[in-house]
Amino acid sequence: MPFGFMQLSPDTRLEGWDGCGGYHYTDSIIYGFSHTHLSGTGISDYGDLLLMPFTGEAHFNNGAVQGVENGYGSRFSHQNESAHAGYYQVHLSDYNIDVELTAGLRSGMHAYRLSADENLSLIIDLEHRDELLDFSLKLVNNHSIAGHRVSKAWAQEQHFYFFLQCSEVIKEHRFNTDSTKLILHFGMVDSLLVKTGTSAVSIAGAQANLEAEIPHWNFSRQKADAELAWHKELSKTKVEMVSAADDTIFYSAVYHSYLNPNLFQDVDGSYRGTDMQIHQAKDHQHYTLFSLWDTYRASHPLYTITQREKTLDFIQTFLQQYQEGGKLPMWELAGNYTGCMIGYHSVPVIVDAYAKGIRDFDHDLALEAMLATAETDELGKVIYAANGYMASNEEHESVSKNLEYAYDDWCIAQFAKALGKDSIYQSYNRRAQFYQNSFDPNTGFMRAKRRQQFLAPFNPSEVNFNFTEANSWQYSFYAPHDVSGLMGLLGGPTSLERKLDALFSASENTSGRKQADITGLIGQYAHGNEPSHHMAYLYSFAGASPKTQTMSRRILTEMYQNQADGLSGNEDCGQMSSWYVLSALGFYPVNPGGTQYVIGSPLVKNAEISLENGKVLKITTQNQSAENVYIQSMTWNGKPYTKGWIEHEQIMAGGSWEIVLGSEPGPVLESPITSIEEHQITPVPYLVEENGPFKDSLRLSLHCADPKAKVYYVFEPKGKSYNDAYTLYTEEIILKQEGSLSFYAQSEGKEKSPEAVRVFKKLKTDRTLSYSVPFDPQYTGGGEAALLDGELGGDDFRTGFWQGWQGTNLQLDIELGPKGEYIGLIRSSHLQDLKSWILLPREVRFYISQDGKNYTFVGSSRSSVADTSFGIIKETFSARFSIRWASHVRVEVDAYGPLPASHISAGEESWMFMDEVFID
Secondary structure (H helix, E strand, C coil): CCCCCCCCEEECCCCCHHHCCCCCCCCCEECEEECCCCCCCCCCCCCCCEEEEEECCCCCCCCCCCCHHHCCCEECCHHHEEEECCEEEEEECCCCEEEEEEECCCEEEEEEEEEEEEEEEEEEECCCCCEEEEEEEEECCCCEEEEEEEEECCCCCEEEEEEEEECCCCCEEEECCCCCEEEEEEEEEEEEEEEEEEECCCHHHHHHHHHHHCCCCCHHHHHHHHHHHHHHHHCCEEEECCCHHHHHHHHHHHHHHCCCCEECCCCCCEEECCCCCEEECCCCCCEECEEHHHHCCCHHHHHHHHCHHHHHHHHHHHHHHHHHHCCCCCEEECCEECCCCCCCCHHHHHHHHHHCCCCCCCHHHHHHHHHHHHCCCCCCHHHHHHHCCCCCCCCCCHHHHHHHHHHHHHHHHHHHHHCCCHHHHHHHHHHCCHHHHHEECCCCEECCEECCEECCCCCCCEECCCCCCCECCCCCCCCCCCHHHHHHHHCCHHHHHHHHHHHHHCCCCCEECCCCCCCCEECCEECCCHHHCCHHHHHHHCCCHHHHHHHHHHHHHHCECCCCCCECCCCCCCHHHHHHHHHHHCEECCCECECEEEECCCCCCEEEEECCCCCEEEEEEECCCCCCCEEEEEEECCEECCECEEEHHHHHCCEEEEEEEECCCCCCCECCCCCCCCCCECCCCEEEECCCCCCCCEEEEEECCCCCCEEEEEEEECCCCCCCCCEECCCCEEECCCEEEEEEEECCCCECCCCEEEEECCCCCCCEEEECCCCCCCCECCCCCHHHCCCCCCCCHHHCCCEEEECCCEEEEEECCCCCEEEEEEEEEEEEEHHHCECCCCEEEEEEECCCCCEEEEEEEECCCCCCCCCEEEEEEEEEEEEEEECEEEEEEECCCECCCCCCCCCCECEEEEEEEEEC
16 A cells, blocks of 8 residues: 555565565565565565465475475466556466465455365464564464564564454464464365454554454455555656656656555554654654655655645654654664664755645754754764864764765754744854865865865775765765855856766766665766765756756666666665656756755656645646757746746646757756855865875975865964964965864855864884785775874774775785884784674784894784674784894784674675784
8 A cells, every 4th residue: 555554565585685675576486475575775674474375295494495395485487477556466386376465554465366176275484584583473263363573684673463364264273393483274275365464563453453454355345445545646646658668667656656654553543662662643644664865855855745744744753753762763664763874864854844834743843853863972963063074084974974964954954944043043054064074176076084184095986985875976966955055166157067067977987895876877977876866957056957958868768667677776765766756747856945846857748746735737748759858948827937946836836837848958947046145154174284194294284165265273282282373374384293283264254164173193113014915995994004004993994994805814014114123012903893794813923024034923813702792892913022123024814714604694705804003
């Protein structure tokens, strides 16, 4: 059902990236039919209550390991399979059983039909997929089964209850040894109907849900009810496309957009909250499954047009989750805060709805929840607020977080302003400009900083842990709330246009770490993942609306196909499809929280959007074809229309929008604008080391992304009290002693930047290092000298200090400078993070040499930590010996090797992480 809790479908894959939703089109075996699923996520969960009918020999195992002949799974063929909204059908060839499925909101119905009377059995498997924490499974009577399971996967504590009824008498039953699976025997029958009620609250709730939704045994009636529910939702947007394939793509996209969030309350209003307690929804329907990093961009803005009542329910759900769990959801699943993804993007969903007239919720509570979520001491938020940005060594994915926090803060500012909370508005309007602190004017890209300078070397195509599922190309256009400010940093509209041209024409090759999400590439634009989704529409802000038209149309036609693999990336709970729905209609919300939709190139011939207020918006295009992508002229309710955007209130008022298309660029449309005009601040300045590293002296220069800004600084030598006044920076600074440099920038008419501070320490040695095996380009630690720079890696390997190797031993040769050194202790520091496949070395051996050729063994060290120990563990391996002179040191590291048998990914090559080597 649309937005239903029940997600009843076949399971063909038990694990892996491609198995997150349970079904993969390339598979040929069905292991059963489970009642909850995720739609195109990057992590798996759900798959609750697997049922599988079978004939012949009974098996408790699914056959995934022993083979289908020795399990309850069955082969199937796509030639004997069909599906449409609300219905699924397949033939199980190993059992000669036809299966049909349909659903209610919280309930599902199975129909199993045999070609002749045979001994039919049914297995109920509670162990399917997720780790089982608690369960019950019992025979209620000779027609009914009840039970529950508490499981752990993405959601750490997911509660699922069920009540199941069979149309035929259960003649025999048999549990497995631990009662997690149950086989039911029905004897000689030609068909069986099974209906299941589900709940996150209780078995009684599941039974009440079933009795309320499917009190009958008429499969055709229930199928018709599901089809009617989908027809009602799909018909809100009636379109005529040029081809039947496009028609299928469009309505499949609408279907995907309305699969979730999922209803998460029983018929009596009870639901499980984020505190895992049972609550009662009084004035709203309660929902779950909010993939907000994805869906705030297009899905939720689509809902403000076609699902306004549900949008209010979603917001009320957010506020309940805040009251019960202490913060707004980021990626909530089954009442669990999963901690996945970044930002606080429930905020733009609320603010977007408020800006668009959906306001029947507690505004003061909403603002309280926003502030509490934005100011929680987690994920670098406090550092970001205090310093204007977080550095890469302070928080992983720092650039993406800096940028997305700034946008979310703009949303908070707008909401506070609307409520008359001026001090909050001013504070968050300043924070909304912090995106500027990641901008490097020399390269024109958003970059990571460490020690108040941009990390080098830099390649905008490199995928690393400074970005979320992306690289610098794919985040350097992210300031949706202040595109004018971004253009100013780049040098103006023409510079933005050229930068976009470079994005779409760049090589598709990426470097650095492997990232499965970066797909659907046009140059470095990656439509298969969400950070790129607004970029084609930015051309319009730069006065190049024809380029928005051609590129948005190209994405519509190249990245979506009427095929099983017809999406260019994972669906992410509807976002990929919602982009298509809105763009095919001809507009897209670049800046949710504002009220404008930027006009692209509509793909529809005709469309009617039926609104909940009774109004209808009609969209008509002339000359629609593959070649005619450019807007020649437009009218709105019969009057000429030349703007490059439409307002939400125009849509909600209904009317007629007519577009004439052609094969050549038409007139440039008026540019949309997003900008921050009040409380403008100066970007945080940054420094450049001209002759690092710091041994005897160090030349520094100070810079600011705002070329009009002046930079002021003060240097406090080590051991000296801070008394000096700030000095205007006019020429390079030459440091000859250790100490602390503080500096800020200020531009005329703007507030001064937050202060930046850098502590300088001299490198005491002239040591150099060579590697027998180069470190992996995903984990560089900052470069060739990272193991000798005096900076020790922290608790999170993703912050960039650690160097990493996979599947190899390592030898390090260190030259101790031209004069050598007297030494008596060598240490190397290593990391274990078993969840991330990182294990401590088995052994580290240490050697010294007086000529760089002949080495003497001086000691070895083995790990004292078990290879089953989870959590962050740092261990130092060392050798202590009598002090002697040496010119070289050698460190041999024996990596752990394949992951241990106890690991979920046993047999895969583990990683070895290292930082630092100390020689004393």
